Amino acid sequence: MAGDKQTWLESQAEFYCHKLQEGREVFDTGPYATMIRGEWLRFIKNFMFDGAAILDVGCGDGWQSRWLAEQGAGRVVALDLTPGFIVRARSLTPAHLLDKITYVCCAVEDYRSEPTFDVVVMKDVFEHLFEPQKAMETIADLITESSIVLIETCNRRRLRNTLWRLVGRSKISPAHFREYTPGELTEILQESGFAVDEMVGLGFLPGLGRLRKGHEQLFALDLWLGQNVPGLAGGIMAACKKAQVG
Numbered sequence: 529m530a531g532d533k534q535t536w537l538e539s540q541a542e543f544y545c546h547k548l549q550e551g552r553e554v555f556d557t558g559p560y561a562t563m564i565r566g567e568w569l570r571f572i573k574n575f576m577f578d579g580a581a582i583l584d585v586g587c588g589d590g591w592q593s594r595w596l597a598e599q600g601a602g603r604v605v606a607l608d609l610t611p612g613f614i615v616r617a618r619s620l621t622p623a624h625l626l627d628k629i630t631y632v633c634c635a636v637e638d639y640r641s642e643p644t645f646d647v648v649v650m651k652d653v654f655e656h657l658f659e660p661q662k663a664m665e666t667i668a669d670l671i672t673e674s675s676i677v678l679i680e681t682c683n684r685r686r687l688r689n690t691l692w693r694l695v696g697r698s699k700i701s702p703a704h705f706r707e708y709t710p711g712e713l714t715e716i717l718q719e720s721g722f723a724v725d726e727m728v729g730l731g732f733l734p735g736l737g738r739l740r741k742g743h744e745q746l747f748a749l750d751l752w753l754g755q756n757v758p759g760l761a762g763g764i765m766a767a768c769k770k771a772q773v774g
């Protein structure tokens with residue numbers, strides 16, 4: 529694990545730049561990953577409105593920013609610390625969306641702007657943060673009291689991790705700085721000045737990412753289990769707002 533923030537941020541960018549240089553698909557685009565993405569998009573759609581100003585933190589190749597811009601966002605700032613992702617995200621953006629999306633290569637902790645964002649999305653980013661509290665405090669300065677922050681992150685106690693722990697093993701991605709249980713996520717959000725409005729489990733059964741087409745019923749069961757047994761769910765989706773003072 530990295531010894532200091534700068535080393536960690538550099539190792540993050542290197543991790544992804546390396547994958548990009550190899551020309552491989554960096555993110556899984558199989559049927560299960562697509563279903564999980566779809567479920568997340570359904571979740572965030574509940575908080576969207578036409579003309580919203582959106583910050584996409586850790587935008588990766590920008591797929592979500594493009595989707596948001598197509599859905600009627602007024603403007604999207606897509607921010608990522610990995611230069612290769614910003615280059616790729618820009619190159620994947622169709623001409624009619626270029627006016628709406630601004631790409632910024634920066635660590636979220638260092639980003640400064642007026643407090644004008646209505647919605648902040650952070651998909652698969654929280655577990656990568658060296659200083660999550662500082663990141664959330666920075667985000668708090670970029671939003672208003674009525675803005676919403678939508679987070680999706682893996683659950684430290686997901687069934688797969690729990691099974692590994694039973695046999696005395698641990699398998700955490702080297703790109704993850706720290707993973708959280710739903711309780712730990714709530715705690716860190718509260719410590720950063722946020723109140724959690726909603727928290728939902730996402731996905732459940734390990735190994736489904738390996739399946740190809742034709743497993744819709746199993747995927748539906750997986751979603752149901754994630755929602756109904758959130759403590760062991762694969763991921764956590766959370767909606768939070770700045771806590772009211774006084």
Ligand SMILES: C[S@@+](CC[C@H](N)C(=O)[O-])C[C@H]1O[C@@H](n2cnc3c(N)ncnc32)[C@H](O)[C@@H]1O
Nearest residue numbers: 586587588608609610634635636651652653656
């Ligand atoms: C697992 S990827 C998720 C990308 C995208 N949100 C998605 O769902 O496809 C994590 C992303 O977070 C970025 N990242 C990690 N730490 C960051 C930080 N402190 N500030 C901004 N981006 C960061 C990485 O460069 C990477 O693109």
